Amino acid sequence: MKPFIAVLLSCLSFIHLVDISDCYNVIYPSQILAQSYAQRRNYANPSNTRIPLRTLNPAATDSHCRSRPLDLVFIIDSSRSVRPGEFEKVKVFLSDMVDTLDIGADATRVAVVNYASTVKIEFLLKDHLKKQNMKQAISVIEPLAAGTMTGLAIKKAMEEAFTEQSGARPKSQNIAKVAIIVTDGRPQDQVEEVSAAARASGIEIYAVGVDRADMRSLKLMASNPLEDHVFYVETYGVIEKLTSKFRETLCGRNTGWGLLLV
Structure with missing residues (x-):
């Protein structure tokens, strides 16, 4: 009789443990290399259960889709905190993003703005x-340091x-305007008012922070809703995993989008 009771209690304990684990999304940070700010916030709050996980799919980044034409400007942080090897990874990410887009005069046009203490427009819209020329121009960008x-x-x-003088299409053409900034730190100037002005002018902003990025600043810069426009990656080593996420965004929407990587 005692062995039977022991077995029964063991089974009941196992069932109880299964029920508990089924009530929560158990997230291990080492398994999630890149995630949105909203996921990061929810993971820190154990009261949020069954949060749908929007992990960034590390699928091949050379998959191509037909996207709506964009006027897309990458704004990349090359300050002293971004090490040379990390900056190279940012350039790989930009190049991978270009590969996912339809590039051309009547398709998506891309510009790159490089910044630290000063700001340098590397090339205009x-x-x-052509993709090859654009990727070559990205490959020779140098960091600005402090x-x-x-x-x-x-x-x-x-x-x-x-x-329009720099290559942006007129408003009458209804081409979505996009900004992409990459940074891992805290801005040394004010971003709230200028970001609001940019959004008011029709630029939709996605803010992506890396490593030590200041989350409050990301939220001040990004478009609403914040849970769809603020992202975070732990290191520059996994930033390329954002490519597939934004490829899905481009392929899955008929409206304009934007990305601000900071």
Whole structure:
């Protein structure tokens, strides 16, 4: 009789443990290399159960889809905190993103704004209308070193990179305007007002922070809803995993989108 009771109690304990584990999404940080800010927030709050996990799919980044034409400006942080090897990974990410897009005069046009203490427009929307030329231009970009003037970079992109003189299409064509900034730190200038002005001008912003990025600043820069526009990756080593996420966004939507990587 005693062995029977022991077996019964063991079975009941096993069933109880299964029920408990089924009530929670158990997330191990080592298994999630890149995740949205909303996921990071929910993971920190054990009261949030059954949160749908939006992990970034590490699928091949050279898959191609037909996307709606965009005027897309990458704004990349090359301050001192971004090590040379990390900056190279950012450039690989940009190149992979270009591979997923339809590039051309009547398709997506791309510009790159490089910033630290100063801001440098590496090339304009009108400069490269073929993928190979664009990827070559990305490959030779050099870091600028000191400072993190993110607000200044957003302002220069809005006032100079997104103009018709620089290759942006007129509003009458209804081409979505996109900004992408990459940074791992805290801006040394104000970003709230200039970001609001950029959004008001029609630029949708996705904010992606890396490593030590200041989450409050990301939220000030990003478009609403924040859970869809703020992302975080733990290191530059996994930033390329964002490519498939934004490829899905491009292929799955008929409206404009934007990305701000900071």
